[in-house]
Structures are given as C-alpha cells and as structure tokens.
Amino acid sequence: MSMRIQVDQARCHGHQMCAIAAPKLFGSDEIGNAAVLIAGDVPRDLEAAARRAEGNCPERAIEIIE
Numbered sequence: 001m002s003m004r005i006q007v008d009q010a011r012c013h014g015h016q017m018c019a020i021a022a023p024k025l026f027g028s029d030e031i032g033n034a035a036v037l038i039a040g041d042v043p044r045d046l047e048a049a050a051r052r053a054e055g056n057c058p059e060r061a062i063e064i065i066e
C-alpha cells in the first residue's frame with residue numbers, strides 16, 4: 001500500500017521536530033513551517049521515518065494518507 005504525507009499549515013508551529021525525525025521527508029518553508037520534500041508516494045524505506053515524524057509532531061499537524 002502506498003503512503004503520502006501532508007502538513008496542515010494551520011496547525012504547524014515550526015518546531016522542526018519532523019525534520020529531525022525524517023530529514024529526507026521534511027524541511028522548512030520560507031516562514032519556518034514544515035515543508036514536505038517529496039512529491040507523491042513516500043519511498044518504502046522512509047515509511048517508518050514518516051510515522052516517527054507524525055508521532056513526534058506536538059501539534060498533530062502531519063497527516064499520513066494510505
């Protein structure tokens with residue numbers, strides 16, 4: 001099953017804990033909020049990191065779509 005990730009920008013507070021948990025998947029935009037670095041499906045070998053980032057986000061701003 002494929003996995004996609006998105007960030008709810010209304011919730012994101014720019015902690016960057018997602019980028020620490022999954023630096024290949026999350027970076028920051030021009031105001032310091034999270035930006036998803038990949039378009040489309042998360043590669044299989046990064047799915048665990050995506051789940052870690054989702055679980056560590058204090059604002060529950062990361063959504064995983066499967």
Ligand code: SF4
Nearest residue numbers: 012013015016018057
């Ligand atoms: S950890 Fe959550 S709130 Fe913080 S930058 Fe990442 S997505 Fe945004």
